[in-house]
Amino acid sequence: MDFATLESIVRLVWLAGASCFIIGLIRMNSPATARNGNRLSAAGMAAAVVATGILLAARAGTPGTAWLIIAVGVVIGGGAGLWTARTVKMTAMPQLVSLFNAVGGGAAALVAIDDYLRFERLGEAVALETTIAVVLDVIIGSVTFTGSLIASGKLQGLIAGKPILIPGGRIVTLALAAIAVGGALFLFAGNVSSPVLMLIIAAALIFGITMVLPIGGADMPVVISLLNAFTGTAVAMAGFVLENDVLIIAGALVGASGAILTKLMADAMNRSVMNIMIGGFGGGEGTAGAAVEGGGSVRSIGADDVAIQLAYASHVIVVPGYGLAVAQAQHAVRELAELLEERGVDVKYAIHPVAGRMPGHMNVLLAEANVPYPQLKEMDDINPEFERCDVALVVGANDVTNPAARRPGSPVSGMPILDVDKARSIVVIKRSMGRGYAGIDNELYTNEKTGMLFADAKDGLAALTAAVKAL
Numbered sequence: 001m002d003f004a005t006l007e008s009i010v011r012l013v014w015l016a017g018a019s020c021f022i023i024g025l026i027r028m029n030s031p032a033t034a035r036n037g038n039r040l041s042a043a044g045m046a047a048a049v050v051a052t053g054i055l056l057a058a059r060a061g062t063p064g065t066a067w068l069i070i071a072v073g074v075v076i077g078g079g080a081g082l083w084t085a086r087t088v089k090m091t092a093m094p095q096l097v098s099l100f101n102a103v104g105g106g107a108a109a110l111v112a113i114d115d116y117l118r119f120e121r122l123g124e125a126v127a128l129e130t131t132i133a134v135v136l137d138v139i140i141g142s143v144t145f146t147g148s149l150i151a152s153g154k155l156q157g158l159i160a161g162k163p164i165l166i167p168g169g170r171i172v173t174l175a176l177a178a179i180a181v182g183g184a185l186f187l188f189a190g191n192v193s194s195p196v197l198m199l200i201i202a203a204a205l206i207f208g209i210t211m212v213l214p215i216g217g218a219d220m221p222v223v224i225s226l227l228n229a230f231t232g233t234a235v236a237m238a239g240f241v242l243e244n245d246v247l248i249i250a251g252a253l254v255g256a257s258g259a260i261l262t263k264l265m266a267d268a269m270n271r272s273v274m275n276i277m278i279g280g281f282g283g284g285e286g287t288a289g290a291a292v293e294g295g296g297s298v299r300s301i302g303a304d305d306v307a308i309q310l311a312y313a314s315h316v317i318v319v320p321g322y323g324l325a326v327a328q329a330q331h332a333v334r335e336l337a338e339l340l341e342e343r344g345v346d347v348k349y350a351i352h353p354v355a356g357r358m359p360g361h362m363n364v365l366l367a368e369a370n371v372p373y374p375q376l377k378e379m380d381d382i383n384p385e386f387e388r389c390d391v392a393l394v395v396g397a398n399d400v401t402n403p404a405a406r407r408p409g410s411p412v413s414g415m416p417i418l419d420v421d422k423a424r425s426i427v428v429i430k431r432s433m434g435r436g437y438a439g440i441d442n443e444l445y446t447n448e449k450t451g452m453l454f455a456d457a458k459d460g461l462a463a464l465t466a467a468v469k470a471l
Helices: 003-027 031-058 064-087 090-122 128-156 169-188 194-212 217-242 245-268 273-277 303-311 322-327 330-342 361-368 379-388 457-470
Strands: 315-320 346-351 376-378 391-395 426-430 450-454
Touching (some): 003 031, 003 245, 031 245, 090 194, 090 217, 090 361, 128 169, 128 217, 169 194, 245 273, 303 426, 303 457, 315 361, 315 379, 322 457, 330 346, 361 376, 391 457, 426 457
Parallel strands (some): 315 346, 426 450
């Protein structure tokens, strides 16, 4: 078989792999088919990698050192991936996803840098379309690399989850963006300069840090979606640099889906994507039992009193949020729910689009704890049921339950919320009167129907379980 024929076959395999990506992505829309969709996408990528290896082996002039580097990379990368897949807990998945985003963006940027330096080393002219692909790759990949590392560090607790404000941060961020754009225009003009490319990379790397540091932990769902879109776009640009169709298609799919999800998540939080990119904001912590601005007082309640309400209710809606994810309390809430169901209580879970630490994270957390999927209700489906609910049990959710969103003039105005305040009785498990990402007090806490159980989510749920058992 001649090389031209083999290359044509490999391109067909790439096309088949890309088709697997698309079909797999579609099948991930349903929990019943998501597992098979993931396997199909993985099979498509495996076929594309093997085919590329065969094509590389058939191409003359590939040095032995190249094969050694490839082998070492496959062993290290494959081993690390297998180890993380088997050992990382589901509660740590957000920071792992962020780390994967960093690896993907960084790898894509390195591909573009190597290709550009090769052109400069050989003294060859660089076509404009190649320069555009290289520059976009290094900018997006570098921003993704450092930004994802910061996001992962925040989620893991290695970096403070609260917004870290840099003096003149927005000016610095805009200046870095201007440097990157100016350098890009210089290269687009036909100039071949590795120092300018390095300047662009440095600006992009710092931009990733200054973009994510000011963003609080509760904003991570949007940030992770945005960085995931960046990763896909960087991979697509790397595909253009390498003239690899499968990378272009796979990257475009990830980038497009990530961008759509980012827009949906930003709208759900009443934020603009641009606001997130040039600097986030967050709130501070209050003290337990403190009064909420705007009037009203907070009513503290004990576990025994809450247990009586729950045990003798007919319909209970659990509202899990960021606090539950942080406390890794998904098993504790399932245990409490099962105990209530044994007593004849109808238990459902209200899932807000931005609940948890990343898009879909709350669904995955609860599924990992073997919570029956039919009990997980999306916001539009569960909101009409709050009026018929005996007890709404809010576990670590804040802004997504704030009635202030229904009025103009508030930082959360217009943000879709769960109608928790319409329940007959409300119980909130929360460590303190700390504010959410919007930096405002939650009017739900001063509602006359609301009782505050001040405790860590996991400890509070455990106390409720013990109290219900004692009845």
